[in-house]
Amino acid sequence: MLDSWPISRRVNTGFLIVTLMLVGLAVFSHRTVGALGKVYEEYRQIANQKIAISAFVEDIFEAKQAALQYRITPDPVFREQVSSNIDEVLDGTVFLNSFATAPDRLAAVETILGTARTYQGQFTLMANALETANVVERDFSARSDQLQRETGTAFDLALQSANPALTSAVGRCLQTLYTAILAGKRYLASSDTADLDEFTTEYTTFGNALKRLEALNRQDNITEVVNRIKDLMSGYPEMLNAFSVANADAKNIQNEVLDRIGPEMQERLDDVAAAIADRQSDLGAEGSMIVSQIRAVIPIAGVVATFFALAAAYVIGRWISGAIARLADVTDRLASGDNEVTISGTEHPHELGRMARALLIFRDTQIERIASAAEQAKLRAEQDAVVSTMKRQLAALAAGNLTAEIKEPFAPEYEELRINFNDALTGLHSAMRRVIETSALIGDNATESNIATANLSQRTENQAATLEETAAALDQLTASVRSAAEHAKSVDTSVTKARTEAAKNGEIVAQAVSAMSAIEHSSKQITQVISVIDDIAFQTNLLALNAGVEAARAGESGKGFAVVASEVRALAQRSADAAKEIAGLIENSSRHVAQGTQLVGHAGDALSEIITQVNDIASMTSQIATSAEEQAIGLSEINVGVNQLDQVTQQNAAMVQDSITRGDALATETSKLNALIGKFKMTSQRMTPAVPADTADALRDAIARTHKPAHTMPRPTSHVAAEPAWQDF
Template sequence: MQLSDLKISTRIAAIAAVSIAGMLALAAIFVTDQSIRSDYAAVIDSARDAERVTQRIEVDFLQARRAEKDFFLRRTEADIAKHAAVRARLADAFQNLSDRLQAGGLSQLAGEAEAVRRSFTRYGELFEQAAAVNRSLGLDENSGLQGALRTAVHDLEAELSEVGNPSLQVMMLMLRRHEKDFILRGDLKYVERLNAQASDLASVGPAAFGSVQTRNAVLADLAIYTSNFAGYAEAMAAEAALRKELSAVFAEVEPLFQTILSGVAATRVDAEAASAAASSFALKIVLALAALLTLIIAATVLVVGRSIATPISVTAAAMRDFAAGDMTARVPDGARKDEIGDMVKALLSFRRSEEQKRAMIAERQEAERLGLEQRRSAEIDAAETARQAFIAGIAPAFRALSEGDLTARLDRARMAGFEEICDLYNQSVATLEETVGGVVNAVGSIRMGLGEITTASNDLAHRTEQQAASLEQTVAALSVVTQAVNETAESAGKAQRVASDARGKAQKGGEVVGKAVAAMGQIEHSSEKINSIISVIDEIAFQTNLLALNAGVEAARAGEAGKGFAVVAQEVRGLAQRSAEAAKEIKTLIATSREQVGTGVELVTASGKSLEEIVTEVSAMAEVISTIASSAREQATSLREVSGAADQMDKVTQQNAAMVEEATAASQSLAKDADALDQLTGRFRTRVEPVRQTRLSRSRPVAPKSPVIQMRQTGRGSAAPARNTAPQNEGWEEF
C-alpha cells in the first residue's frame, strides 16, 4: 500500500500521534525531576530558615549587648526594660532554631544551639545581678549609695567651711580627689589613699578645728563619709567583676554562632549541589529524548509532507497555467485515491470545458474584427475630406493676418461644423485690432507730451544753474563771518578757563584751610581724650598699688609660704608707682600741646577768612568772563547753523540740477523710442485711421550744458569762496 492510497487526514493524525507520545515522555521526565528537586528544596529552605534564625539570634544578642552598654552608660530603668524585651524575644528565637534544625535534618548542630541558649540564660542572670548592683549604687546622683555618699561629703564640706582652716580644706580636697580618681579609674589603690587621707584628717588636734565640739562633729561626718565610700567602692568592684563576666560569656557564645552558621551553610550547599546534579541529569535525558523525537517527527513530516506538497504544488502550478490560458500544463496522476486525486479529476474536467469555450470565442472574435476594420476605414476617409475643406477655408484669413491686415475675418456660413472656431478667431482678431489701434493713438500722444517735457526740462536746467551760482556766493560770505566769530568765541573760552582755574585753586586753598582747622580741632579733642585716659591709668595705678599693698600684708601673714608672693607684690607696687609718674609727665606734655594747638587754630582761622574773600572776588570775575564766552559761543553756533543751512540749500540745488539734466536726457531717449514705436505700429492696417500728431517745436533753444561746481567744506561748517563761473548780470528766476 502506498501513501497516496491514504487520506491526508490519516497521515496528519499519524504525525500528531508521534508528537503526543514524545510530549508525554518529556512530561514524565519533568514530573520525576520536579519530585526530586522538591525534596532537596525542602532541605534547602529549612537550612536557609535556620540561617536566618541564627543570624537574627546573633543580631538580637548584639542588641542585648547594646542595651547593656546603654544601661551602664546612662543607668536608666528604660534600658533595663529594653534589655528584658530583647531577652524575651531571644527565648522564642532559640525554640524556633531548634525546630528548624530538626526539620532540616541538622540534629548534629542541636548541641551547639543548646550551648548558646544556656550561655544566653547565664548572660541574662548576670545582667540582672549587675542591674541590682547599679540600683544599690543609685541610678542618679541623689539615690542609693551614690546619693548617701553625696550627702555625707556635702555635710563634711559644710562643717569644714565653717571652721575656715585652709589646711583642713586642703585635706578635704585631697579626699575628694581620691574619690574622683576611684570613680573614674576603678583602681582600689585610690580607696587606700582615701582611707589614709581620712586617718590624717582624723589625727588633727582640736586647735585646728577651733573647739572640741567642732572636731567631734567633723569626725562624725568623716566616719559616715568613709563608711559610705567603702560600701560604694565595694559595689563598684562587684559591678566591674560582673561586667567582665558578661564580656566573657559573650566571647564564649560568638564562636558557637559561627559553628552553627557554617554547619547550616554546608548542609544547604550540599543540598543545592545535589539538586543541581539531579536537574542536570534530567535535563540531559530531556535533551536526548527531544533530539530523538525531533528526528522521528522531522522524518515523518518530511515523508508525509512531500507526499502531500509535491502533488499539490504540481496541481497549483497547473491551475495557474490554466488561469493564464495555458491548457497544456502537466497535472498529477488522476488515479490517486486521496483528496488530491479528486482535485486532479475536477481540474481535467475544467480543462476540457475551457478548450471548448475557447474555440467558440475565437470564431466570434474573428467576425467582430472584420466588421471593425471596415468601419474604421470609412471614418478615416471622411475625416481627411473635412480636414482639407477646413484648411482651404481658413488659409486666406491667416495669410492676411501674417501681412498685418487686421480687418480679415472668417465666414461662418462657409465653415460648417467649425462655427465655434470661426467665432473664436474673429473675436481674437477684433480684440487685437482694437488694441493695436489704441497703441497707435497712444504713441502719438506720447510723442507730443515728450516734446513738451523736453522743452520744460531745458528751461528748468538753465534756471537751476543760475540759482546754484548765487547760493555759492552766499555760502562763501557766511564762511568768512563764521570764522571771525569762532576766533572770538575761542578767545573768550580761554579767558573763562583761566578764570575757572583761578577760582578752583582759590577754593581748594579754602578747603585746605578748612581741613587744617578741622584737624586742629580733632587734635585738641584727641588731647582731651588722652588726658581722660591718662586719668584712668593714674587711677588704675593707684588701685594696683593698694592691691599690691594688701597682697604684701596677706603674704606676710602667710609666713614662709607667702614669701614668694610678697616679692611679686613688691614688684607690682613698683610698676604701679612708675606708671603713675609716667602718667603725670604725659598730662603735662598734653597740656602744653593743647595751648600750642589753640594758637595754631587761631592763625589758620584767620588765613581761611582771607582765602574766602579772595575766592569771592575771583568767582565774580569768572562769572563775568563766563557770560562773555557764552554769548560768543551762541553767536558762533547761530552762524554755523545759518552757514550749514545755506550749504545744504546749495547741495540740494546742485542735486536738483543733476536730476533735471537726467530728466532731459531721459525725455529725449523716450522721444526716440516713441518714433521707433510709431514706425512699428504703422505696419498694421485697421478699419480706423490713426490720428497723426506733429511734434511741438521747442519754445527756446537748449543752452549749452555747463557742469555745476561742487563746493568744498572749509573751517567749521562753512563753504569755500565760490568761483566766478556765472555771469554777473544773471539774477534769480522763478521756475
C-alpha cells in the first residue's frame, strides 16, 4: 500500500511527523506554563488577602483599645476614635475585593463585617446610655443645689419671722434634704441600692416635713419659696431612676454584647487566617508538582521528538532513494542489453510507476527489435536513411533537446518507427515535465515547511522570552515576600516590647488603685468630722434660735441676750455654711476619688485584657513571620524551576533551528535537481534536464542494431500494440 504513494506524499509525511511532534511539545509547554501562571496568580491573591486581614486586625485592635478607654473615661474624643476605627473596618470595598475569588473565605469575611457592624451599633447604644447617665447626674446635681438654696432661703425667712415652730419645721426640711441629697450623690457615684433606698427614705421624710411646714406657715414669702421648692421636686427622684436605667443598659451592653462580640470576631479572624495559610501551603505544593512535571516531561519529549524526527528522515529517505535506485539499476541493465530483467512497480499510478511502465515498454520494444533483426536485413539500404535521420535526431535528443521530432515521413515500413520515436519523445517530454512539476512541488513544500518551522522557532523564542520575564517577576515576588518576612519579624519584636510595657503599666495601675483606696478612706474620715461639725453648727443654731425666742419672751430685759443670741446664730449659720461648703468639697473630692478608684480599677482590668490581646497578637505575628519565611523559601524553589524551564525552552529553540537547517538543505538539493532537469530543452522554450549519457548511448545502440538486413516485414500488430505504451512513456 505504501509503495503506491508518490514522492511528494512521502516527503510531506516526514515533515508532518516532525511538525506534529513540535506542535504537541508546544501545546504541552503552553498548558503547563498556563497552569503555573494560574498558581502564581492565586498565590498573589492569597498574599493580598493576608495583607487585608492584617490591616483589618490592626483597625479592630485600635477600635477595642479606644472602646476600653471610653469605658474608663467617657470622653467624646475616645468615642470618636472608636467610630473612626470601626468606619475604617466597615469601609471594606478593597477588603472584600481581596476575597472575591474565594467564596468560602468571602462568606466568613462578610460575617466578620456583619459582626463589626453589630459591635458599632451596640457601642453606640452603650455610649448613648453613658451619655444619658452623665446628663442625668449633672441635672441631679444642679437640681440639688437649687433645692438647697431655696430651702436655705426659707430657713432665713423663718428666722426673721421669730416663729420657733416654723423655724424648727424649716430646719427639719433642711436637715432631711441634705441627707437625701448626700445619699443620692453617693448612689450616683457607687450605684449602690442601699444609697438609693436611703435617698428614697430621706426624700419621703423631706416631703412630709415640707407638708408640715405648709401647715404651720402663714407668711406669703415663705409660701412662694415653698411653691418653688415643690416645682423643683417635680421629677427629682425620677432622675435617679433614669440614671439607674441608663447605667444598667450601658453595663448590660458592655457585659452581654461587647465583651462577647470581641472574642467571637477574633476567633473568626483566626479561622480565616488559618484557611489562608492552608491554601498557601496547597498552592506551594501545586506549583512544585507542575514544575516537577515540566522537568520530567519536556526533556523526555525532546529526546523522543528528536529520535522520531531522525528515524523519519532516515526511513523516508531510504524509502524514496530505494525506489529510484531500483529503477536506475533496471535502466542500467536495459541499457547494457539485459532484456531478462524484472521490472516491478508498473501497477502504481505515480511518477515512479509511470517510469517503470516506460522501462517495461522499452524492454519489450527492444526484445521485439532483436526478434525481427533477421527479417530486417533486406531493408538495410532503406534503413540507412532512417538510421541517418534517427542518428541526427537521437544526437539532438542526447544533447537534451526533447523537441527534436522527426517531421519528414519515412518509408511505409519505417513510418511506424518515426511515429513511435515521436511518441516516445512526446512521452519522455511529458514525463520530464511531470518530474519538473514534482520537483517544484517538493521545493515549494520544503519552503513552506521552512517557513512554518521558522514561525515555530519565533514562537519558541517568544515563549523563552516570556519565561525569562516570568523568572524576573518571580525574583521580584521572592524579594517582596522575603521583605514581608523581615517586616513581620520586626512587628513581632515590637509587639514583644509592647507586651512588656503593658505588664509594667498593669503593675503601676495596681499601685494607683491602692493609693486611691487610701485617699478614699481618708476622705471618708474627713467627711465624718465635717458631719460632726455640721451637726454642732446646726444644734448651736437651734440653741441660738431658742435663746432668741426666750429673750423675746423676756421683753426689755432680754434684748441684750437676744442680740447675743442673734450674733451666736449668725456665727452658727456661717459655721454651718462653711461646714456645708467644706462638706460639699469633701463630698466632691470623695466622689471624684471613688470615681477615680473605680476608673483605675477598670483601667487595671482593661490593661489585663490588653496584655492578653497583646499576647495573642504576638503569637499571631510570630506565626505570620514564620509563614512568610516559608513562603520566601517556596518561591525561591519555584524560581529555580522556572529558570530550568527557560533552559529547556532554549534547547527546544535550538532543535527548531536545526530543523530549519535541514529544511534548507533539502531545498538546496531540490534546487540542484531542478538545475539538472533544466538542461533539457522543452516545448516551453526552457532547457530541461538532459538524459544521462549512458541512457542516450543505449538508445543509439538500439537504433544501430536496426541496420541489419531483414528478409521479412515486421508484423504491424506488434507496433500497433506498443503505440499506446509509447504514448504513456
